Amino acid sequence: MSSAAGLPRAADLGLLSCLACGLVCRALPATAAPHCPRCHAPLHRRKPASLSRSWALLIAAAVLYIPANLLPIMQTSTLLYSENDTILSGVLTLWRSGAWDLALIVFVASIVVPLLKIAALATLLLSAGAHSRWRRRERARLYRLIEFIGQWSMLDIFVVALLVALVNFNSVAQVRAGPGAIAFASVVVLTMLASMSFDPRLIWDEPQTGSRA
């Protein structure tokens, strides 16, 4: 992108932008902890400790991803049978019942998206930590994609909560939520927090400019 190469960046011009309200201020070297004059939010050149915070949250999410997929997220019991559903077996049940389109949606939202988020965030964190110049525009786009799709992984949590409320016919048929639901919900929240902690401006920082997180 030769046209973008010459564009000035706030950090180089001695400017600070407020992430909360968008106001652009001049960075005064005298003030140790500057605050936005309009909204009083603390101003930082880059989000503080962005990489280490993001790594910590991401690793926690990756660890919980295992019980989230192995433990049952819901238990269905009827007069004839009782079965424990993990996320994957729930998708398979949907598929076999003929609702392949919904099976696909749940598969993408519950299995592909969390995995993709963890892998993509790890890539972003590694490459930003190394001040890599590799495919910056694509990495910037990847980050925006992660931010956009993050909340859709909550889908299965809502499905389980509704099924538990509705399928409640005592001995005839009953659905209960399982411990996997807690692990899965934690994964969704942790990956969202991890992507919020990451500062996408680090993608564009050269080694000498921009404070390391």
Next chain:
Amino acid sequence: MPTLIVCEHCDTVYQRAPLQPGQRARCLRCAAPLYRADLAPPALLALTLAAAVVFLIANVFPIVSLDLQGSSSQSTLWGAIHAAWDSEVGPVAVLVALTAFFFPLLQILLLGAVLLALRRGGLRRSLLVDALHSLRFLRPWSMVEVFLLGALVAVVKMGALAAVQPRPGLYGFAALTLLLTALNSFDLHRLWECLDE
């Protein structure tokens, strides 16, 4: 420096230029959206009031009902939260309550209050500042649209087990999704600028 705008995603500085309705400015370096020609605050206020009414409808009426061998059950969103709580997955119940009920409700109330206050004054500036900060925090955690899709998946899943019927609450959530999507695409920085005018 109100005439300048800095891309949140890559730190590039731009001079703000006026836009035609429907246009949006994109960052040349990273292609992130910078700002857009938005709805005027009065239109936004009307949408917010509509969202408040629809929120009420969506939560008062059941979302789906289920018939199984003569007995039937139905549930509202709040019923689902309650059932998840009783099912020994308390954290999940809390999360559903926050993301599908309290956060969207708070968004509607705060946005309505801010827009009314900007229109006729009367609210302390520090309160407005707190409200606008809260609105920014709430945005990613308000998940009505995901809940709507979840309700649709639940309907199909139960279809295999029993006779399922959509109820008015489901249509309420569909309408609420549309309204909140419109409200959430609004650039909150515009309201911060209104605060200074």
